[in-house]
Amino acid sequence: MDAHTRVALVTGGSGGIGAAACRTLAADGHHVLVGYRSDAEAAEKVAADCAGRAEPVHLDVTDGDSVTAAVTRATETGPLGVVVNSAGIAEDDLLLRLDEERFDRTIAVNLRGTYLVSRAALRPMLRARFGRIINVSSVVALRGNVAQSAYAASKSGLIGFTKSLAREVARKQITANVVAPGFVATAMTDALGDDVRKALIGQAPMSRAVEADEVAAAVSFLASDAAGAITGAVLPVDGGAGM
Numbered sequence: 001m002d003a004h005t006r007v008a009l010v011t012g013g014s015g016g017i018g019a020a021a022c023r024t025l026a027a028d029g030h031h032v033l034v035g036y037r038s039d040a041e042a043a044e045k046v047a048a049d050c051a052g053r054a055e056p057v058h059l060d061v062t063d064g065d066s067v068t069a070a071v072t073r074a075t076e077t078g079p080l081g082v083v084v085n086s087a088g089i090a091e092d093d094l095l096l097r098l099d100e101e102r103f104d105r106t107i108a109v110n111l112r113g114t115y116l117v118s119r120a121a122l123r124p125m126l127r128a129r130f131g132r133i134i135n136v137s138s139v140v141a142l143r144g145n146v147a148q149s150a151y152a153a154s155k156s157g158l159i160g161f162t163k164s165l166a167r168e169v170a171r172k173q174i175t176a177n178v179v180a181p182g183f184v185a186t187a188m189t190d191a192l193g194d195d196v197r198k199a200l201i202g203q204a205p206m207s208r209a210v211e212a213d214e215v216a217a218a219v220s221f222l223a224s225d226a227a228g229a230i231t232g233a234v235l236p237v238d239g240g241a242g243m
Contacts, residue, residue: 008082118161
C-alpha cells in the first residue's frame with residue numbers, strides 16, 4: 001500500500017483545517033473522502049479543488065451509524081490508510097455560565113466523535129497492518145484559556161486518548177498522533193470579537209495567526225511513510241504559543 005492507493009478519511013473536511021488537510025492529502029496522492037455533517041455544498045467545493053482525487057461523504061461524528069457508513073464507503077473505495085479527526089466545535093463561556101448541554105455537546109463532537117471514528121477505522125487498518133490516525137487538538141489543551149473549559153477538556157482528552165491508542169496498535173504498524181494548532185483563522189474563529197482575536201494571536205511569540213495550510217502540512221507529514229516511526233506524539237503548530 002502506498003500513498004497513491006490509500007484512502008484518507010477527513011472529518012470536518014468541509015472547512016478550515018479539515019478542508020486544507022483534504023487538499024494537501026489529495027496533492028500527496030491519496031484519494032480523499034471529505035467528511036461533512038451539514039454543508040454538502042462546501043464539501044463538494046473542497047472535493048472539486050482536489051483535481052479528481054476526492055469525493056464528499058456525509059459524516060456526523062456524533063452518530064455511530066453515520067460513522068459506520070462513512071468508514072464503509074472509504075473501504076469500498078480502497079484501502080483506508082489515513083484518518084484525520086478534524087471535526088470540532090467550541091462552546092465558549094465562563095464556567096458558571098456554561099450549561100451542561102453545551103459542555104456535553106462539545107465533548108460529544110470533539111472527543112467522543114474521535115473515539116467513534118477511530119474505533120470504526122481500526123478494523124480495516126488492523127487487517128491491512130497499516131494506518132495513520134491523526135487527531136487535531138489545540139494549543140488550548142496544553143495551556144488552557146479563559147472561557148474555554150469545555151473546549152480545553154475535550155482537546156486535552158484527545159491527547160490522552162491518542163497516546164493510549166498509539167500504544168495499543170504500534171505493533172500493527174498503525175500510528176496515532178496529535179497536531180495541536182494555535183490560533184487559526186477559520187470560520188469558527190471568525191466569530192470571535194476583534195479584541196479576543198488580537199489577544200489570542202498576541203500569546204504566540206510569532207505574533208501572527210497560523211494558516212490552515214501550515215497545519216495541513218503537519219498532517220501531511222504524519223500521514224506519510226517518512227513518519228512511520230513517530231507515534232503518540234503531539235506536534236504543535238502554534239507559532240510558539242504553547243511554550
